[in-house]
Amino acid sequence: MIDPKTVSPLDLDTPDKTxxxxxxxxxxxxxxxxxxxxxxxxxxxxxxxxxxxxECVIGYLHRGVExxxxxxxxxxxxxxxxxxxxxxxxxxGLGYCEAIEKLLSVEAPPRAQxxxxxLTELNRMASHQLWLGTHALDIGAITPLFYTFRDREEILKxxxxxxxxxxxxxxxxIGGLQYEVYDGFEKDVRSFVxxxxxxIDEYEELLTxxxxxxxxxxxxxxxxxxxxxxxxxxxxxxxASGVQWDxxxxxxxxxxxxxxxxxxxxxNGDTYDRYLVRMAEMRQSLxxxxxxxEGIPEGPVMAKVxxxxxxxxxxxxxxxxxxxxxxxxxxxxxxxxxxxxVRVRPPSFVNxxxxxxxxxxxxxxxxxxxxxxxxxxxxxVDR
Amino acid sequence: xxxxxxxxxxxxxxxxxxxxxxxxxxxxxxYILLVFVGLSVAVIAMNWLERKIxxxxxxxxxxxxxxxxGLLQPIADAIKLLxxxxxxxxxADALVFWVAPFIVVLAAFTVFVxxxxxxxxxxxxxxxxxxxxxxxxxxxxxxxVTAGWASNSHxxxxxxxxxxxxxxxxxxxxxLAVVSAIMMTSLGEKGGTLxxxxxxxxxxxxxxxxxxxxxxxxVIAFGIFAIAMVAETNRAPxxxxxxxxxxxxxxxxxxxxxxxxxxxLAEYSAMIAVSSIAVTLWLGGWLRPFPNALSGPxxxxxxSLVPGLAFVFLAAMCFYNTARMPKHPLFRIxxxxxxxxxxxxxxIGIVLFLPGVRERVQDVFWFAAKVAAFMYLYIWxxxxxxxxxxxxxxxxxxxxxLPIGLGLLICTGLWVMRVEVWHEVIVxxxxxxxGLLRRIF
Numbered sequence: 001m002i003d004p005k006t007v008s009p010l011d012l013d014t015p016d017k018t019x020x021x022x023x024x025x026x027x028x029x030x031x032x033x034x035x036x037x038x039x040x041x042x043x044x045x046x047x048x049x050x051x052x053x054x055e056c057v058i059g060y061l062h063r064g065v066e067x068x069x070x071x072x073x074x075x076x077x078x079x080x081x082x083x084x085x086x087x088x089x090x091x092x093g094l095g096y097c098e099a100i101e102k103l104l105s106v107e108a109p110p111r112a113q114x115x116x117x118x119l120t121e122l123n124r125m126a127s128h129q130l131w132l133g134t135h136a137l138d139i140g141a142i143t144p145l146f147y148t149f150r151d152r153e154e155i156l157k158x159x160x161x162x163x164x165x166x167x168x169x170x171x172x173x174i175g176g177l178q179y180e181v182y183d184g185f186e187k188d189v190r191s192f193v194x195x196x197x198x199x200i201d202e203y204e205e206l207l208t209x210x211x212x213x214x215x216x217x218x219x220x221x222x223x224x225x226x227x228x229x230x231x232x233x234x235x236x237x238x239x240a241s242g243v244q245w246d247x248x249x250x251x252x253x254x255x256x257x258x259x260x261x262x263x264x265x266x267x268n269g270d271t272y273d274r275y276l277v278r279m280a281e282m283r284q285s286l287x288x289x290x291x292x293x294e295g296i297p298e299g300p301v302m303a304k305v306x307x308x309x310x311x312x313x314x315x316x317x318x319x320x321x322x323x324x325x326x327x328x329x330x331x332x333x334x335x336x337x338x339x340x341x342v343r344v345r346p347p348s349f350v351n352x353x354x355x356x357x358x359x360x361x362x363x364x365x366x367x368x369x370x371x372x373x374x375x376x377x378x379x380x381v382d383r
Numbered sequence: 384x385x386x387x388x389x390x391x392x393x394x395x396x397x398x399x400x401x402x403x404x405x406x407x408x409x410x411x412x413x414y415i416l417l418v419f420v421g422l423s424v425a426v427i428a429m430n431w432l433e434r435k436i437x438x439x440x441x442x443x444x445x446x447x448x449x450x451x452x453g454l455l456q457p458i459a460d461a462i463k464l465l466x467x468x469x470x471x472x473x474x475a476d477a478l479v480f481w482v483a484p485f486i487v488v489l490a491a492f493t494v495f496v497x498x499x500x501x502x503x504x505x506x507x508x509x510x511x512x513x514x515x516x517x518x519x520x521x522x523x524x525x526x527x528v529t530a531g532w533a534s535n536s537h538x539x540x541x542x543x544x545x546x547x548x549x550x551x552x553x554x555x556x557x558x559l560a561v562v563s564a565i566m567m568t569s570l571g572e573k574g575g576t577l578x579x580x581x582x583x584x585x586x587x588x589x590x591x592x593x594x595x596x597x598x599x600x601x602v603i604a605f606g607i608f609a610i611a612m613v614a615e616t617n618r619a620p621x622x623x624x625x626x627x628x629x630x631x632x633x634x635x636x637x638x639x640x641x642x643x644x645x646x647x648l649a650e651y652s653a654m655i656a657v658s659s660i661a662v663t664l665w666l667g668g669w670l671r672p673f674p675n676a677l678s679g680p681x682x683x684x685x686x687s688l689v690p691g692l693a694f695v696f697l698a699a700m701c702f703y704n705t706a707r708m709p710k711h712p713l714f715r716i717x718x719x720x721x722x723x724x725x726x727x728x729x730x731i732g733i734v735l736f737l738p739g740v741r742e743r744v745q746d747v748f749w750f751a752a753k754v755a756a757f758m759y760l761y762i763w764x765x766x767x768x769x770x771x772x773x774x775x776x777x778x779x780x781x782x783x784x785l786p787i788g789l790g791l792l793i794c795t796g797l798w799v800m801r802v803e804v805w806h807e808v809i810v811x812x813x814x815x816x817x818g819l820l821r822r823i824f
Contacts, residue, residue: 049541049773140620140770146441212620212769216669364541365623365772 029046031060035368038378061382066340069342074309081108082168085380090123091322096234099318099329100174103311112176112301120286126155127323135372175305217272221358221370232350235325241269247321350375414506430457440766453720469642479533484645486526491649494656499580501669501746512579524550534637542633552780557611558605559788563795583668590675594665605665612657620768628729658757669746687741690748694732701725745755
């Protein structure tokens with residue numbers, strides 16, 4: 001474990017070569033490129049195929065989500081957060097709802113808390129499955145994508161049955177849940193857990209000991225725990241570098257302290273370790289879901305919150321462990337129905353900073369692997 | 384005209400007109416046309432099969448809409464490609480850009496001049512057949528480099544550079560494996576030969592496919608070739624030149640429409656070509672299984688029925704699936720189409736049963752079946768493996784395959800010579816090795 005206080009800021013200046021040296025090849029990867037997971041633009045400076053440095057250009061998917069918040073009431077803004085990290089919309093909603101609940105000093109009832117945990121962990125599973133499929137696709141293995149999408153479908157079906165939406169679910173409300181779960185929800189979740197457990201082994205069978213997969217991922221995009229902390233990198237990327245930091249344990253929110261689960265960590269901080277960490281996290285998510293679905297208490301799903309929300313003047317920062325890392329909401333209230341300011345700390349945006357460091361002196365093919373392993377969603381990077 | 388008719392009759396009567404013989408230009412022309420048509424059909428079939436097989440490996444259905452089970456999808460795609468706008472980028476070198484696909488296609492098709500589909504079924508029989516094949520097939524790299532260069536764009540350029548480096552380095556290992564197979568031919572009755580037909584005949588005389596000859600040397604040589612040929616044709620897991628996730632489409636990024644489809648055609652015919660080399664050198668070419676052990680008229684008859692049976696089996700599968708089609712009026716045309724396709728396959732099967740046809744065609748059938756097995760392997764690789772990185776690819780080529788190939792060549796040479804010079808070479812070599820080992824330890 002590294003003490004964050006001992007870490008000094010990183011010096012990431014570009015080497016003192018001219019940007020357009022005669023021996024350099026400058027390649028513009030994106031914003032329309034199959035492997036940049038959306039509209040990321042990466043300006044690569046290449047020496048042959050070796051990456052000498054790169055620069056990320058973002059903002060192609062900027063929708064001004066934070067500004068929109070200032071012109072909507074607290075309730076109206078809730079669906080917008082789903083559009084940031086659209087593959088983990090439930091986690092976004094959880095973070096926002098809990099932040100506002102903190103501001104209002106209300107707490108969701110226990111039943112709502114349990115259902116929130118189940119849905120969030122299902123969403124973490126779905127997010128990791130999507131990551132695995134696309135990451136493997138980037139490295140050239142096309143088949144895992146279809147396997148993961150087949151199984152992710154089952155999660156989306158549960159979401160659809162619960163709230164009618166598959167992707168941008170808007171599952172939670174400030175103060176709890178709008179809907180009671182449908183009949184047979186527990187049964188669906190249990191049968192999903194049973195169904196998906198052997199499937200994770202199936203993904204691992206295709207990749208974990210595959211020679212080419214090992215060669216493509218081991219020692220690629222290495223980042224040390226110190227550098228991770230210096231850059232603010234969180235989530236599986238940080239944990240794969242050997243730092244045991246998971247907000248679900250470190251600052252328990254919702255009712256995560258009621259559940260038993262491990263924080264999988266890696267050692268080398270390379271792409272392979274990040275792959276293993278995420279695979280292990282899928283299994284831990286299932287563990288949490290299993291415990292949560294057994295212990296759902298009876299009771300209401302919505303706390304008493306006023307129809308027109310006017311939180312007291314003040315500010316709050318609340319962060320949760322989203323599938324991609326620490327997702328934080330900083331909300332400032334001026335006492336009116338609309339937030340004065342909402343600032344989102346998206347994990348993808350902060351993790352993307354590490355791309356330059358991780359890609360130095362690697363090959364072009366590794367840039368693709370590293371973008372994949374960072375698991376960025378451009379909707380969240382640009383907001 | 385009469386001369387031609389006489390010539391045809393003379394061919395049908397006797398079997399002494401072999402490929403490469405004097406005055407065989409007429410049959411060479413016929414075979415060129417046949418190979419051209421057959422290859423185009425094979426590429427179309429391969430397109431459909433690759434989609435279907437890959438789809439079923441990936442728990443999906445693949446094309447299902449255009450024709451029954453998507454049978455007409457390749458044709459629909461071909462029409463689409465032909466009708467597409469043909470774009471030549473403004474910054475591109477138009478002439479070179481225009482020529483490049485033709486070089487690739489030319490190289491891919493010319494290879495088939497020496498491919499022996501049977502003892503009498505080949506365009507020609509060159510005495511340097513295998514050399515010609517290796518030489519011409521490596522010309523396609525020229526087309527790829529020109530395509531990448533002429534596009535005047537970064538991704539195609541990198542793709543072309545990767546491709547040329549890859550093809551050149553894998554050709555070395557490939558050549559070593561081929562030489563080891565050619566050494567084995569020198570044990571045949573006629574002595575060593577480079578002729579493709581001669582190589583297969585040599586396997587027949589030695590009563591052994593070269594795959595199993597000098598076990599394990601034949602298997603190793605075949606293994607090296609089987610790896611190198613995937614790299615040579617730029618297919619997964621060595622598909623770096625067109626690595627979609629890195630280089631969008633590699634050297635043919637800027638190509639569209641018909642020109643692009645020429646690259647596609649060339650890729651698939653190159654796959655068939657290198658598979659033909661592998662089949663000819665190691666898997667006994669057109670020879671049916673066990674031509675020596677299971678000889679005699681009964682076995683001849685039994686094996687000559689296999690092609691017909693295979694087609695009848697395919698027809699039966701078609702009819703079975705016709706019966707399983709949804710009984711909805713909307714599916715009537717599809718059901719009828721599938722039944723028609725089954726009937727066509729069945730008809731081909733029945734024709735293949737006819738005496739006279741079946742003796743002549745069975746060689747081609749066995750050759751095609753072995754090549755088809757390789758095509759399946761190609762698809763299987765694509766469904767299973769991630770992509771190698773460029774430096775790893777080079778390492779596999781130069782540091783793994785090349786040393787093994789060199790060692791293999793020496794071992795095969797020693798083994799071939801053993802027949803004559805056992806005492807002069809092998810025994811001293813072993814003694815020398817033992818002496819060296821005793822020195823070290």
